[in-house]
Amino acid sequence: MTVTAPDPQRVRETSLEELHRLRLPLPPPNFPLCWEPGDTVELRPGPEIEARAAILNVVLARAFGLPPELAMQWLLEARLVDRLTPPEWQFVSDGKGDERSFALHAEAMFALSWLLGIAMDLDPLRPSPDGLMERLPNLAQGESFLTWRRRTLAAPRDAVSxxxxxxLYYCLDWSFLEAERRRLPPPGQIDSNAVGQRRWALEWAVIFxxxxxxxxxxxxxxxxST
Structure with missing residues (x-):
């Protein structure tokens, strides 16, 4: 559902307060807002977010040893093959690409799971929880895409939240990179790569x-890039 986006300046003030609490560097005063007053916001449809989370789940499984034949068969049965990006297609089908960069998608998948309401929070101090994979399609046991969707009964977040x-993650992305540039200790257990992955998922899913x-x-x- 499309709604009016909240006051961007007030939201930014709250984000900066969180950075201050975490003792992270603050962005410069001219740091861009994510949206302008009067803009509208909506989330991508729930089934589209579910499909993207399922694809990343397969990509991660490939990074950790799932045979390409099983990965492609699952995607075919789920009718998700045409939603693979070109880099994902090459990696899933042939193992071409940087395995380490695909493994980082665990944090993007965490953010997608939060958007679907199957992860409780996106704490910037902690990595994705150990139990997250149990809430995603169980590829080892052959759980189908349809069965997973019925099992999880996703309840997507509202667009304003x-x-x-x-x-917050737009600001955190800048702050974590700046902290690393200054060689400051991170405030928790994650680094700029994890923050960037979570922001990636949010940037994709939230439509202004x-x-x-x-x-x-x-x-x-x-x-x-900004």
Whole structure:
């Protein structure tokens, strides 16, 4: 459902308060807002987020040894093959690509799980919980995509809460990178890679509309450069 986005300045103030609490560097005063007053916001449809989480689950399984034949068979039966990005296709089918970078998608999948309501929080101090994989399709036991969706009964977050979380991770991404540049100790158990992955998922899933927003990006088109 499309709704009016919350006041971006007030949301940013809350995000900066959280950075201060975590004793992280604060972005400069001209650090961009994620949206403008009067913009609208919505989440991608729940089934689309579920599909992306399921694909990342297969990608991660490949990074940890799932045979390509089983991975592709599962995706075929789930009718998700056409939703693979070109890099994902090459990695899942042929093992081509940087395995370590694909393994980092665990944190993006954590953020998607939070958006679906099957993970309780996105604590910036802690990595994805050990039990997260149990809430995703059980590939080892052959759980189908349809069976998983029936088992989880996802209840996606509201768009405003997701936008607030996005603004926080937008700021956290800058702060973690700046802290690492200054060689400051991290505030918790995760690093800038994990923060960036969570932001990636949020940037993809949260859709704004307004004078300064274009079409929603595809997964590989998400811009994390600012």
């Amino acid at each position: 997701a936008a607030v979380q996005l603004d 509309a307004g004078p300064y927003h274009g079409n929603p990006p595809n997964w590989e088109e998400v811009d994390l």
